[in-house]
Amino acid sequence: MIPLVVLQLLPASLTAGEPMSGEAFDRYTLGRTLYYGLDGNTYGVERYLPNQRVLWSFLDGRCETGRWYEDADQICFIYEDRSEPQCWRFSLESQGLVAQFENNPQATELYEVEDLDEEMLCYGPDVGV
Secondary structure: OOOOOHHHHOOOOOOOOOOOHHHHHHHHHHHOOOEEEEEEEEEEEEEOOOOOOOEEEEEOEEEEEEEEEEEEOOOEEEOOOOOOOOEEEEEEEEEEEEEOOOOOOOOOEEEEEEOOOOOOOOOOOOOOO
């Protein structure tokens, strides 16, 4: 569920299905930890930090730091271990954020999952014996 206060902070011209600008994306995500789903399963989690920084995990305890930036009508992410940007078209739907990879209707589409009441776990590199 999208908090009413968050909806009030979004530009009045932004309606469901429209690509989010970098400014609207930042207002919606900053300071939050969002879980994303794919085909009915939890896919991953991302924490949105100040200065367009992020922390991503596939829920396996390994986290990648990165940054995001706006490029046309997409939000692109660069992570520490990947040289190629990962670009998504984000829109705000009634159920929350929807992200379509490279703005391609045939590509992966992720959606915001309601608060799972789970902590985002990030283990250090090569933990264990």
